[in-house]
Amino acid sequence: MSRTDTAVGVIRLTEDQLDPYVTHAPTRHRLTGPGLPSDGALLTFTALRTRGLRTVAQSTDADDPDLPTELRDRLVIGELLAPAGMDPESILLDGGTGEISTAYLFELMDSRPLAPSLEVLVRFATVTEELADLRGQFASYAGRHGTKAAAEASRRLLALFEEGTDGRVPPYWKAAALIRPLALAAGPGTDSGLTLDVPARLLDEEFGHGRVARYEDVDFPSTLTHEPTRRFLRETGLPEQTVLFRLDTEVPLQTLAEYAADDRPGTASPFELPARADHLIRLGHLVEDNSLVVDGATGEVLNWSEPEARLYPLNTDVSTLAFTLWLHHRERTIDRALSHELSTEAYDQLAATMLQVLTSIDPTATATTTAADWHYWTQAFQDEPGGVL
Incomplete structure (x- = not known):
């Protein structure tokens, strides 16, 4: 399980929780240090808060022959929030490169790029929320x-x-x-x-x-x-x-x-x-x-x-x-x-x-x-x- 700093709504993981899934050093630093916001207007990392790090194979049918090899070991860390009636996409982390992608877990045929790193992902979500609220860089x-x-x-x-x-x-x-x-x-x-x-x-x-x-x-x-x-x-x-x-x-x-x-x-x-x-x-x-x-x-x-x-x-x-x-x-x-x-x-x-x-x-x-x-x-x-x- 992840540990959450409820005072500031931040999810952080321990070094032990990252092993053996995450080897990318900047990603390890992000997850153990600054962490991730627990919730936002665009993204949610409830998966980390409730289940910790899990691979796609662990989150789906690991024996499914249609599960692409390149997706099996990616880590399910959250979801893109979607309007009511639409299925949310899962946010996936490549533990070796730190790259972020999205995919639907119920039809894992392909993934789409979302951000080159967790740092960029959080920054993009933040500025988009600032636009919606007309604050920060869009005040x-x-x-x-x-x-x-x-x-x-x-x-x-x-x-x-x-x-x-x-x-x-x-x-x-x-x-x-x-x-x-x-x-x-x-x-x-x-x-x-x-x-x-x-x-x-x-x-x-x-x-x-x-x-x-x-x-x-x-x-x-x-x-x-x-x-x-x-x-x-x-x-x-x-x-x-x-x-x-x-x-x-x-x-x-x-x-x-x-x-x-x-x-x-x-x-x-x-x-x-x-x-x-x-x-x-x-x-x-x-x-x-x-x-x-x-x-x-x-x-x-x-x-x-x-x-x-x-x-x-x-x-x-x-x-x-x-x-x-x-x-x-x-x-x-x-x-x-x-x-x-x-x-x-x-x-x-x-x-x-x-x-x-x-x-x-x-x-x-x-x-x-x-x-x-x-x-x-x-x-x-x-x-x-x-x-x-």
């Missing part, structure tokens, strides 16, 4: 928002990662540097009355001015009474079409009850409707027979599943909906500029990063995913066969 970004601030923070974080890897940044950290700073693009909703203040130019610059729809008061059903939502749809608007969403632009906005009647002429109610269907305004279409609706009284954005005849939470309001659509489009643009490096080399790590950014700006996404309930964006971002990211 100067507190109160700054917009695409310029996001781009500057991204370049700064990527440069820090390049310093520790001779320019060969592992996919997990490259995704962190390119995606996590995007949370800075919109500020808290001090003016809009919504969760976020999303500048109209943010959507115009990303999707094109002619591809963002804005509404007039005559377009709103009488039951859309939530004024911050009305103002956002008038002044900021929503993109007409993305990979996962298509706005209704051919007809004025309808309530879900009106849509149900009009979409299939001659049928008063083609599918079971939820309560207050005349207060749910349909904004558009999500793939696989899902409608995106907004509660006219509260501004809450919901996913209406026609096959299930069920409402699911989607976004807190139209500001976080717009940001989600922007975030997804921006990620695809970034990945395309990298010749799809992120989505082909580490799709799962990219999906986890996207979801962590989304939950950092939208309380609904956080509440839904932690409750392990079904959530449209959570499921969509993980759809690797569908190439959503």
Whole structure:
């Protein structure tokens, strides 16, 4: 077992505990001296705290003929924290070289590089957490928002990662540097009355001015009474079409009850409707027979599943909906500029990063995913066969 300094949350091992697993001198010094943080926002070393050092072979089926030889003796020291519903990757240590990699213990066919050493791993995790909290090396970004601030923070974080890897940044950290700073693009909703203040130019610059729809008061059903939502749809608007969403632009906005009647002429109610269907305004279409609706009284954005005849939470309001659509489009643009490096080399790590950014700006996404309930964006971002990211 490891010994933990509970006062500072540090895990340290004794020299005897390292034998015969760890022969790399700098790694031995790190584990017996400074140690490792017991928990963090990105990594956890619970495996060391509860079980001590164990090899991959000891942690899995040692007789499995499919277990790669090069992984058998690597040491399982922790996990990458993953959003609810996603399997965590184990963090592996090469006791002879000190190199750190990741792998899924339930399908040990390959591993991916994470850091050249424990020291670099801890440093990378620390600066990434500083970005999320806008402290330490990123304290100067507190109160700054917009695409310029996001781009500057991204370049700064990527440069820090390049310093520790001779320019060969592992996919997990490259995704962190390119995606996590995007949370800075919109500020808290001090003016809009919504969760976020999303500048109209943010959507115009990303999707094109002619591809963002804005509404007039005559377009709103009488039951859309939530004024911050009305103002956002008038002044900021929503993109007409993305990979996962298509706005209704051919007809004025309808309530879900009106849509149900009009979409299939001659049928008063083609599918079971939820309560207050005349207060749910349909904004558009999500793939696989899902409608995106907004509660006219509260501004809450919901996913209406026609096959299930069920409402699911989607976004807190139209500001976080717009940001989600922007975030997804921006990620695809970034990945395309990298010749799809992120989505082909580490799709799962990219999906986890996207979801962590989304939950950092939208309380609904956080509440839904932690409750392990079904959530449209959570499921969509993980759809690797569908190439959503």
